[in-house]
Amino acid sequence: MKKQYTFLFFVVLFIYIYPQYTQAQNIQNDTLKLNFEDAKKILLQQNLKILSSYYDISLAEADVIQAKLWRNPYFIWNQEMFSIAKNEYFNFQNQFLVQIEQVFSISGKHLWGVRMAKLGIQQNKLQLQDVLRGLLYELGEKYIQLHTAQKKRVLYEQIVEKYKKLIESAENKLRVGATSKTEVVRLKSERITILSDEIHNQNEIIEATSNIRQLLNLKENITITALDVLDMKEDDLKIDAILNDAVSNRPDVMLAKNNMQTQQTNLSFQKAQATPDLKLGYQPSDKGSNFVRAYQGMVLEMSVPIFDRNQGNIKRAKVQITQAQINQAKVDNTVRNEVANAFSQWVNTRKGFQNFTLDLMNDMQEISKNADLNYDNKNINLLQYIDLQRIYTQNQLQYIDLQREYRQAVNRLNFSVGKEILNF
Numbered sequence: 250m251k252k253q254y255t256f257l258f259f260v261v262l263f264i265y266i267y268p269q270y271t272q273a274q275n276i277q278n279d280t281l282k283l284n285f286e287d288a289k290k291i292l293l294q295q296n297l298k299i300l301s302s303y304y305d306i307s308l309a310e311a312d313v314i315q316a317k318l319w320r321n322p323y324f325i326w327n328q329e330m331f332s333i334a335k336n337e338y339f340n341f342q343n344q345f346l347v348q349i350e351q352v353f354s355i356s357g358k359h360l361w362g363v364r365m366a367k368l369g370i371q372q373n374k375l376q377l378q379d380v381l382r383g384l385l386y387e388l389g390e391k392y393i394q395l396h397t398a399q400k401k402r403v404l405y406e407q408i409v410e411k412y413k414k415l416i417e418s419a420e421n422k423l424r425v426g427a428t429s430k431t432e433v434v435r436l437k438s439e440r441i442t443i444l445s446d447e448i449h450n451q452n453e454i455i456e457a458t459s460n461i462r463q464l465l466n467l468k469e470n471i472t473i474t475a476l477d478v479l480d481m482k483e484d485d486l487k488i489d490a491i492l493n494d495a496v497s498n499r500p501d502v503m504l505a506k507n508n509m510q511t512q513q514t515n516l517s518f519q520k521a522q523a524t525p526d527l528k529l530g531y532q533p534s535d536k537g538s539n540f541v542r543a544y545q546g547m548v549l550e551m552s553v554p555i556f557d558r559n560q561g562n563i564k565r566a567k568v569q570i571t572q573a574q575i576n577q578a579k580v581d582n583t584v585r586n587e588v589a590n591a592f593s594q595w596v597n598t599r600k601g602f603q604n605f606t607l608d609l610m611n612d613m614q615e616i617s618k619n620a621d622l623n624y625d626n627k628n629i630n631l632l633q634y635i636d637l638q639r640i641y642t643q644n645q646l647q648y649i650d651l652q653r654e655y656r657q658a659v660n661r662l663n664f665s666v667g668k669e670i671l672n673f
Contacts, residue, residue: 281467284476285392285673288465292388295466299384302377309370316366319359323350323530347534350548356524361517368511375507379500382667388464389660393673395457396475397653398450404645405447408638411621412440418625432631439635443642488592491666495588499667502584505577512573516566523559525552584665591665595658601651610648617641 283291293299327346331338416436422428458473467473496502530548620637623629629637656673663669 280472280474282474282476283392285389288388288392288461289385291465291467292384293381296384296464297466299377299381302373302380305373306370306377309366309373312369313363313366316359316363320352320354323352324348325350325530345534346532348530348532348548350528350530353527353529354521355527356521358518358521358524358526361514361521364514365511365518368507368514372504372507372511375500375504379504382500382664384464386660386664388461389663389673390657391457391460391464392475393653393656393660395454395461395473396477396656397649398453398457399475400477400649400652401450401646402447402454404642404649405443405450408443408642409440409447411638412436412443415624416440435631435635439638486592486595486670488589491592491662491670492585492588494668494670495584495666496581499584502580502667505573505580509570509573509577512566512569516563516570519559519562519566522562523554525554527551587665588662591658591662595655595662595671598651598655598658602655605648605651613641613644 325346325348327348329340329344416433419428419433419436423430423433459469461467461473462469462471528548528550530550532544532546532548535544535546616637620629620634620641624631624634659671659673662671
């Protein structure tokens with residue numbers, strides 16, 4: 250029944266994933282607009298590292314199948330090849346022996362071996378979850394980098410276009426002697442500075458896009474647009490609750506616990522190995538190799554555990570249990586510190602948004618517009634105009650960077666807890 254449910258699960262999963270997988274593969278030289286949820290779906294469907302890790306689970310399941318198998322019986326045929334008395338070769342009537350043997354592992358060797366193999370399946374599933382956790386964090390960082398750089402590009406393009414129009418207007422005035430050449434040069438210099446920043450920002454877009462394409466297994470000719478879905482909800486998170494959540498659910502914590510179970514099971518397995526295997530045999534026919542003719546008998550064989558009682562492997566298994574206990578304590582401490590650190594950064598970053606109120610942002614937009622009008626009407630000089638534009642630009646960049654820091658704080662918090670508790 251379990252196998253039927255597993256098969257049904259994978260059929261449903263295939264029906265859901267395959268059309269989306271095909272649709273993503275058919276994107277040719279186009280712009281792919283993604284929010285982070287869409288990016289995660291493609292990651293799950295197409296990331297080669299995840300797809301490869303699925304096979305590790307299948308390999309572990311094959312190990313369980315192998316561990317459950319009994320040993321094959323032995324068939325022994327003993328035949329006289331040459332009779333000196335009769336000067337005959339291969340006379341079956343002179344002497345032959347037929348024997349069947351079967352080796353039995355006792356003391357629970359077979360049972361402990363199967364349990365070890367099943368723990369291997371759990372280990373590979375947890376490793377897959379940990380791989381997925383790391384890839385989601387990496388995708389989040391690259392997505393945030395791309396989104397931030399694209400928002401800055403829009404800002405840079407607006408400012409560059411504004412200076413372009415001012416330079417054209419100033420050059421026209423220069424021809425009729427209404428302004429000085431110094432003013433034109435100063436405007437061009439400021440525009441070049443913005444263009445330099447824009448080039449650096451464009452390189453960030455290229456790098457982030459390339460990294461995301463690799464993570465999502467997309468072709469090199471696809472352009473990606475990261476959509477803005479930032480929603481600043483008043484999430485009431487409690488540090489104690491998310492600490493307990495992390496200690497209970499993080500894959501690396503579960504891996505440490507699984508490793509402890511594995512080492513404890515291995516100790517029982519190694520103790521069982523100290524007991525020799527038992528070999529039972531049956532001779533249905535034996536002619537000529539015994540004093541009694543037409544002999545039928547049984548065979549019982551086992552090694553005598555005088556020297557080798559598996560002492561070294563048993564001692565090794567005990568040491569590995571102690572080592573697993575230390576590693577589990579280390580992982581638990583690491584998780585708690587990571588969650589506490591990520592939570593503090595998230596709280597601190599949220600406070601930063603309080604400095605950027607809606608009224609302040611509207612005022613800055615108004616100052617930028619008024620600066621253009623006042624400069625055209627000669628109410629302010631060039632240096633005052635440039636100073637106001639720099640203040641506006643710096644304010645906008647700071648706000649964009651703060652959004653990036655908030656998203657990164659959320660991404661770190663999700664990563665440290667081991668599941669998505671906040672969206673960004």
